[in-house]
Amino acid sequence: MLIRLREGSSASFAEQVASQIRQGVARGEIRVGEKLPSARELAASLNVNMHTVLRAYDSLREAGVIELGRGRGATVVSGDAPGIRSVLDSAAAIVADAAAAGITARELSWLIKGMA
Amino acid sequence: MTATPARNSMPLLRRSAASAVACLPIAALLVTGLLLQPVLGSEMAIHWSGDASAPDGLSATWELFWAFAGITLALTLGTIALIMAGPHFRSGRLSAMITSLTGGILATAWIASAWATVDAPAPAEASLGARPIILAAAAVVAALVFLLTPPGASRAIEGESETDALELAPGERVAWSTRISSPLFTIIAVALVALASLCAIVGATSNTGGMLVGVVTFGIAALSTLALTPVQLTVDHRGIRLTSVILRIPLVRVGLASIENVTTDTIEPGQWGGWGYRISGSGRAYITRRGPGIIIYRHNASPIAITVPDPQQAAATANALTPTA
Numbered sequence: 001m002l003i004r005l006r007e008g009s010s011a012s013f014a015e016q017v018a019s020q021i022r023q024g025v026a027r028g029e030i031r032v033g034e035k036l037p038s039a040r041e042l043a044a045s046l047n048v049n050m051h052t053v054l055r056a057y058d059s060l061r062e063a064g065v066i067e068l069g070r071g072r073g074a075t076v077v078s079g080d081a082p083g084i085r086s087v088l089d090s091a092a093a094i095v096a097d098a099a100a101a102g103i104t105a106r107e108l109s110w111l112i113k114g115m116a
Numbered sequence: 117m118t119a120t121p122a123r124n125s126m127p128l129l130r131r132s133a134a135s136a137v138a139c140l141p142i143a144a145l146l147v148t149g150l151l152l153q154p155v156l157g158s159e160m161a162i163h164w165s166g167d168a169s170a171p172d173g174l175s176a177t178w179e180l181f182w183a184f185a186g187i188t189l190a191l192t193l194g195t196i197a198l199i200m201a202g203p204h205f206r207s208g209r210l211s212a213m214i215t216s217l218t219g220g221i222l223a224t225a226w227i228a229s230a231w232a233t234v235d236a237p238a239p240a241e242a243s244l245g246a247r248p249i250i251l252a253a254a255a256v257v258a259a260l261v262f263l264l265t266p267p268g269a270s271r272a273i274e275g276e277s278e279t280d281a282l283e284l285a286p287g288e289r290v291a292w293s294t295r296i297s298s299p300l301f302t303i304i305a306v307a308l309v310a311l312a313s314l315c316a317i318v319g320a321t322s323n324t325g326g327m328l329v330g331v332v333t334f335g336i337a338a339l340s341t342l343a344l345t346p347v348q349l350t351v352d353h354r355g356i357r358l359t360s361v362i363l364r365i366p367l368v369r370v371g372l373a374s375i376e377n378v379t380t381d382t383i384e385p386g387q388w389g390g391w392g393y394r395i396s397g398s399g400r401a402y403i404t405r406r407g408p409g410i411i412i413y414r415h416n417a418s419p420i421a422i423t424v425p426d427p428q429q430a431a432a433t434a435n436a437l438t439p440t441a
Contacts (some may be wrong), residue, residue, distance in 0.1 A: 002429050004282075005289040029426075037293050037348065045291035045352040 001030055001037075002074040005046055010109050013048050017056035022065055025076055036066065079103040127266040131199050134264035138195040138216050140257050141223035144189045148227045149181050152234055159240035160233040174239050177230075184226040191219030199265050209265035220254025274409065276381035279428055281435035291352040292433040295361065295423060298404035301345035301392070308338035339363070344392055347402070349424055351433045356412060358402055358422060367393060367402060368420055376413045378434040380427040383409035386423050407431040410434075 003020050005013050024030040043050040057074050060066045067077045098108045161171035196210035228247040236242035312334035319327025343360040350357045358368035385403050389396030399418035409423035410431050
């Protein structure tokens with residue numbers, strides 16, 4: 001499981017963590033049944049506050065992607081949720097088209113935010 | 117066009133010959149059973165004492181025969197399967213030798229006991245004498261199986277490869293982690309826990325103090341094995357860490373400053389001293405199987421190998437975080 005956090009991103013660290021875990025699950029890089037690192041471990045790994053990872057895990061739990069145990073464990077319970085993979089494919093195509101058209105990632109981000 | 121067909125048929129001939137030799141123990145057991153059937157009674161000597169001069173106990177002759185024959189037959193079929201799988205199973209001939217030896221020992225053990233029983237006036241008065249020498253035949257058969265079986269072809273091994281570092285934006289934080297489990301280590305750990313529990317129960321019920329040694333020995337072995345599965349491999353700003361998930365023991369901890377480079381390769385247990393947590397002349401290693409893994413090269417220290425299903429991202433992340441000279 002690879003997590004990359006960008007300082008200047010419009011998404012918060014918690015949103016970035018949740019989004020990347022979700023993408024990993026959708027791509028099959030993180031398998032159903034796989035245990036994720038504890039919030040404390042992942043926070044130490046990424047050098048962020050533990051509550052940041054807990055917020056990310058909470059949003060993943062609400063989305064039905066992971067199950068949080070009574071202890072610290074988080075287990076992936078949902079595989080390739082319907083639609084997520086096609087959204088990822090569409091997003092990749094939009095990013096490629098935007099790059100070809102000379103639209104920067106920041107501009108594209110604002111464009112999409114304006115539509116949402 | 118001239119010599120090729122003959123050369124190609126050689127491995128098949130050798131495997132057929134090895135299979136025929138592998139059948140000798142079960143054949144000898146069946147023939148002996150058939151020959152001794154008229155003279156063997158319903159009970160035969162078994163469970164020999166230390167000097168084999170008298171049996172510790174008697175067993176029902178034919179129930180024991182069919183149990184030994186069944187196991188020996190299963191081992192013989194397993195041996196043949198391993199011999200025939202040779203080209204696809206690298207350590208096939210070694211495994212075939214071990215299964216053949218096990219089957220051979222079982223067959224010759226029954227033959228020696230039956231022979232001793234027949235020669236004695238009564239099963240309880242049987243003496244093994246020099247008959248255990250026929251167990252050497254099992255070793256000869258196993259050695260022949262090993263020598264006749266052609267060595268398995270090595271699978272194509274991907275060479276060690278340098279992995280490009282991830283491209284990181286200024287200030288970007290990155291962490292990679294995965295959990296590695298080994299079903300084999302889990303089975304061994306469960307078996308060792310069961311043996312420790314058995315020793316504890318036997319010791320408690322029979323008041324045998326010696327069983328405490330078994331409890332401690334198997335207990336320590338079980339804990340050592342449990343430390344090896346599952347484990348968490350993490351690559352982040354602190355370095356590379358391999359930690360036992362159950363016992364929370366760090367097995368490998370390498371700071372980024374001491375890392376020279378991380379590469380990917382097919383990890384061969386033989387090159388690193390075997391399976392498990394190993395320390396050998398090649399360096400330290402955590403090996404669950406022969407397969408892909410990372411090799412951590414350190415400044416002024418021996419390398420460390422870790423088998424991991426997806427080593428590229430781990431190596432790329434480590435190389436991105438490692439300070440360049």
